[in-house]
């Protein structure tokens with residue numbers, strides 16, 4: 001069982017600043033604790049000129065690979081799609097799954113995000129649940145209900161006993177960042 005309140009779930013409409021908040025909290029935590037052992041990944045847009053052509057997965061130590069692309073190839077026609085993007089499950093799994101392995105000395109997990117694309121990987125959600133059950137603090141992002149009603153994994157995460165949900169808007173995101181930072185700092189001191 002996850003300990004109470006160790007899973008911080010950030011949600012909010014696309015572009016509200018979920019990834020930015022997660023990365024800023026992590027940077028601030030690292031300033032006071034440079035030896036913090038953090039595992040995980042974030043996802044970011046891939047742009048060509050000014051057009052979004054896909055998404056990539058980036059591990060916290062800076063390795064990158066494709067998550068989804070709107071540029072089709074013979075191979076990608078067999079991949080599942082979200083809107084105009086085809087999801088490269090193998091590439092996502094190769095980078096993300098090793099990051100979610102629970103190790104004895106891990107202090108914090110970052111999972112940005114647990115969304116429709118990522119959940120096409122059948123190994124991803126079980127790995128997320130193992131992280132939640134490890135009792136190690138987690139900072140993760142999930143889509144808002146409007147975009148995730150039909151995704152069972154997101155609903156299960158929302159209802160997980162250890163999860164606290166923070167819904168961001170442009171007016172509260174700086175305050176929420178401070179709140180999450182101070183709660184995580186306290187947890188990590190005790191950890």
Ligand SMILES: Nc1ncnc2c1ncn2[C@@H]1O[C@H](COP(=O)(O)OP(=O)(O)OP(=O)(O)O)[C@@H](O)[C@H]1O
Pocket residue numbers: 012013014015016017018019020021173174
């Ligand atoms: N607190 C903030 N102050 C100013 N700009 C911000 C802030 N947070 C995010 N932004 C800007 O808003 C844009 C979107 O931010 P971000 O990628 O973090 O959003 P997101 O919610 O993770 O998006 P998505 O749902 O697409 O993953 C970026 O250009 C970022 O620089």
